[in-house]
Each structure stands twice: as C-alpha cells, then as structure tokens.
Amino acid sequence: MTDTPPDPNPGFRYRREGEVTLIELKLLRIDQLFNSLDPSPFHEKDLDHDAEAYIVDSLRDLPPDTPVKIVIYLPAEELIELTAKTASDAIRHYFAYCREAANRRLRLLLREGRFALGIGLCFLFICIALRQLFFRAPVSTLGDIAAEGLLILGWVAMWRPMELLLYDWWPVRRLVRTYAQLATIDVELRPR
DSSP, X not given: OOOOOOOSSTTOOSOEETTEEEEEEEOSSGGGGBOTTOOSOGGGOOBOHHHHHHHHHHHHHSOTTOOEEEEXXXXXXXXXXXXXXXXXXHHHHHHHHHHHHHHHHHHHHHHHHHHHHHHHHHHHHHHXXXXXXXXXXXOOHHHHHHHHHHHHHHHHTTHHHHHIIIIIHHHHXXXXXXXXXXXXXXXXXXXX
C-alpha cells in the first residue's frame, strides 16, 4: 500500500501540471478541431462548434485567475504535418476574432439600451403628463383606474431599457473576458 497525498481538489475534473490546469482534447486528426465547411485558409478557420463549446465551458468552470493551457493529443504522424504546427496560432486567432465579435455585440447591446432608455423615458414622461393633464382631480373610479393605468403603462415601458442596462450586458462582458483569455492561451500539441 502506497501513501498518496489526498487530492486537494476532490471532484476536480481537469488534470493539472504544477500550477497549470489543462484543458485536454484527444483527436485522431487535427482537422477534427476545425469546422470542415469553412473554406478559409487554415490559420483563419473557425473551430468546430463542439470543440469551441468544450474549451469555453471548460475555462468557465475554472476560477477566474487559474493558469490554463490547452493540450491537444494527436497521433505522432499528425504532429509532423504543417497544419498541426500552426494549429496553436489558428486557435488563438479564432478566439481573438470571437473576442472582437463579442465586443461588437456588447457595444451594440449598450447602444440599444441607451436608445431604449431614451424612448422609455419619453414615453414615461408623456404618460405622467397625460395623467396630470386629464386626471388632476379624482373624478370617478373609472378615472382613477385610467390615471393609474397610464402611470403603470409608463413604468412598464421602462422595463426593457432597465433589463438591457442592468442585466443583459453582464453575460456578454463575461464572454469577452473568456475570449480574451483564450486569445492568448498556451496551446501544446502532444503525441497520444
């Protein structure tokens, strides 16, 4: 019986080499990593959707400041190919492109939020002004209902701008950070 130290991270599903956590992919051919329908030159190809999702989800599983490396295991004959040598650059290039696309999406989302806020505030102002103009003194129960309805309608118009500006942009910002980390990640190819 050997004395093995207890695992400091029981249930941790990623292997570690020293302080670096490994995101590992085992492939038969380097082409499996890339989208086969993309006609771009190799260093500009899109990653396969499943490979991208696995890498992104794996990185999101880890604490934010964890040092990470992608390790791709390939048969020895695949490592000799020119495409295998440029795979690490292609992976980083792809995630840099994704980072830029996510940044554009974030800018558009915030612009849409500001535009929606402007419209929502104008509509709220109109509803409050109409309420003050037509329902200044309580006339009847029906008048009270209409006055409160205008006020509620004005505030409901603010729902979408507040949703955009308070909540919707956080996941996109987190994705930008993930892609930024993946755009500079170390990628190592190893024989299977």
